[in-house]
Amino acid sequence: MTKIDALTFRTGLDxxxxxxxxTESGIDHIAARKTFTGAPLYFGIEGLAQLGAYHVRSRIGFARHAFLMKINDCRMTGRAILDGSALLHGARTGSSDAAYAYRLRLDIPGGVQMAGEFLFAVKPYASPAQExxxxxxxxxxxxxxxxATETG
Structure with missing residues (x-):
């Protein structure tokens, strides 16, 4: 078996x-908006993953690392390119101490619709400094x- 020392992902994004x-965040739900311009479909999946992960983090007081573990199902309809103002919605469907399940959806009126079941895991940070x-x-x-402000 070949050992891989590092993987580098180049998204082309700044x-x-x-x-x-x-736009909304409650105990079991979250909503957001995003404007896409000529973006590939996987940007929509990434947006949904970030939506779910931010909700998990907010629910646990940002005290542990939250990450996408699995997409059980994700269905898409519409064009192959994301263009327009998207509304993203998430509903928590279950959780435990170490995992959170969500039904996530992205809608661009007259364009793409994407919905799926996303599973997130949480774990302690590697060190107090990292935390x-x-x-x-x-x-x-x-x-x-x-x-709704810019991050620095």
Missing amino acids: AFLMLDAI EQMRSYYQETYQCLVN
Whole structure:
């Protein structure tokens, strides 16, 4: 078996934040908006993943790392390119101490519709220093999205 030392992902993006604003967030739900211009479909999947992960983080007080573990099902209709103002919605359908399940949906009126079941996992940060850095980053970014301001 060949060992891989590192993987590098090149998205072509200046930043990897796929949400323009979080418009609503409650105990079991979250909503956001994002304007896409000629974006590939997988940007929509990434936007949904970020929506779910931000909701998980906010529910656990940003105290642990949250990440997409699995997409059980994701169906898409419409064009192959994302163009227009998208509304993203998420509803938590279940959770445990280590995992959160969501039904996530993206709608662009007259365009793409995407919906799926996404599973997120949470785990402690690797070190107290990482926890402090990441907690601060995600909390600040979440608050900026709620306030619909730019992150620095």
